[in-house]
Amino acid sequence: MGFLYEPTSFTIWAIWIFILFSLMAFNEFARSTKWGGIILFFFVPLILTIFVWPKTAAIGNEYGTGTWFNWVKTYSALAGCLGFMAIRYIPSLSKKKWALCFPPLILALNILEAAIRDFQCFTFKAWNGAYVDNLWVMSGPWNIMNGIAGLLNIVTICGWTGIFVSKDKTKDMIWPDMIWPWIIAYDLWNFAYTYNCISDHSFYCGLALLLSCTIPAFFIKKGAWLQHRAQTLSLWIMFVMTVPSFADRIAPVPTTHNPVAFFILSLLSLIANVALAVYQFNKIYKNKLNPFKDEIYKETKAYKQVVEENIKHQGTVHFNA
Template sequence: MGFLYETTNFTGWGIWFFVLFALMAFNEFGRSTKWGGIILFLIIPIMLTIFVWPITAAPGNEYGTGNWFNWVKTYSAIAGCLGFMVLRYNPSLTKKKWLLYFPPFILALNIFEASIRDFQCFTYGAWNGEYINNLWVMSGPWNIMNGVAGLLNIITICGWCGIFVSKDKTKDMIWPDMIWPWIIAYDLWNFAYTYNCIADHSFYCGLALLFSCTIPAFFIKKGAWLQHRAQTLALWIMFVMTVPSFADRIAPVPTTHNSIAFFIVSFLSLSANIILAVYQFNKIHKNKLNLLKDEIFVETTAYKKVIKENK
């Protein structure tokens, strides 16, 4: 941990694991019943918007939660959760192909917002690192590298016309073409984004948050990664907007502020997304596929397993 983050103790790791398992538990509550989702992603956000966030996420507050990005990210994540619930509990809507553009749109929007933020951090010119809007930022080529990686990640979103609702009682939104190569490339990009732009918070909003949706996607409900991601992201950012002092005062684990670490993290992100883009477009060209209509990974074991378990 000494390369990416300052060394933390057992208490710090205990808090990290608590955050991880809490996000996973609330994600399960939100997906297991309709009312669980309504409570978490409609009723609670309305109450927080009216009574809490105008105070805890006010513009210019000392924790940096009052900037445009936090507010946009909060409501776009919540909108994604609610939109996915509409599709999940009205499965006939998935037969209307134009409605299936909503999941990739909300996903692409979230990635694009973060990519713009990376580019914005580069324009600050904080080459030696400084506090800007109460968040520590170090500008550098890593911002450009990872911003480009995010744009590549958007381009490689594929197979959304194959989205359907699972046959079991949880009625999950299943996206079978979103298999592990894309998920890993996304995780590397998103971790690099948090490391670049929310550096001293990324121990939680990078590592813990990404594990909280990747673990369920691989071991609990395969094929539902986007649903897991939207719900855990919404849960985390609602918590941060409500308790903005958490990562700075209550349980801080700062990065080492090492420029080499910033470069390596973004280099891995960019490399993974270049490899993914080359691989996917080679498959599209070789099999003469239509990116807007066809699924790419139908012949893979991962795709077939998701179909077998959910249709």
């Protein structure tokens, strides 16, 4: 804790744990019923957009929520949730190839937004740390390293043609080719991004938020990582936009502002994503696969387990134009 963050209290850890489990609980509420998702990701943000966010997330506010990035990230995450719900609950969409382009595109857009922000933080030239848009940042080579890692993470998005809707009552959007190597590489990249660009907020929007979607993806509903990610991200951003003082005043946990920590996190992120890209492109080359059409990990145990758990008694899916 002392390397990445300043020492904190038991109370702060209790708050962190509460946030983690609250995000997971609301995620389960949203995915378990159609109306739960509609309420959380359509009606609630609609009300907040009209009556709350113009004040709490006003441009240039003292908590840093009034930036282009926060507003774009909020609505792109919500668009992901609503788009995934359309695929889940409109039967014909899950069999349309053009509709299945939406999940990888919205995912790539969200990663690209963050990669651009990393590169932008480098241009601030805050080599010794400074407040920019009311957020503390420290510019350095880590921004470039992690920005490149984010671009590699986009390039390695694969197997979207195999997305289907689970046959159980929750009707989850399942992406079996998105197995654990990609998820881990994403998590390392995204945590490094939050540490680089939202440094003193990363204890929550990095550690807690990433765990809130990774835990369900490994232990609650395998194959639905992107759905978990979109929903928990939307929930967190809506909270931050509504209560912008949370990470700065109510329960602050600042980073140590140690350049070595920044460098090591981004180096790990870059190594993981380079390794993933090399491994993946090697599989594509050896098996003569088309990354725009073929699933890459069909022969793996992780892939087969996800399909077995979610596609029982479902025949082969045929795409329509």
